[in-house]
Amino acid sequence: MEIFFWFIDLLLPVTMIILGKIIGNNPPKEINNVCGYRTTSSMESKEAWVLK
Numbered sequence: 001m002e003i004f005f006w007f008i009d010l011l012l013p014v015t016m017i018i019l020g021k022i023i024g025n026n027p028p029k030e031i032n033n034v035c036g037y038r039t040t041s042s043m044e045s046k047e048a049w050v051l052k
Contacts, residue, residue: 031049
């Protein structure tokens with residue numbers, strides 16, 4: 001039972017690392033409100049979105 005809880009405790013950090021690597025290697029191409037570096041200045045134009 002202890003191994004099960006150890007596995008469950010590591011599931012979230014490992015999932016976050018994997019998703020971070022996937023999104024880091026394939027960033028969003030279009031400006032959106034769901035995923036990406038969403039600040040006022042980065043969402044002003046396409047050039048600012050790509051450079052940030």
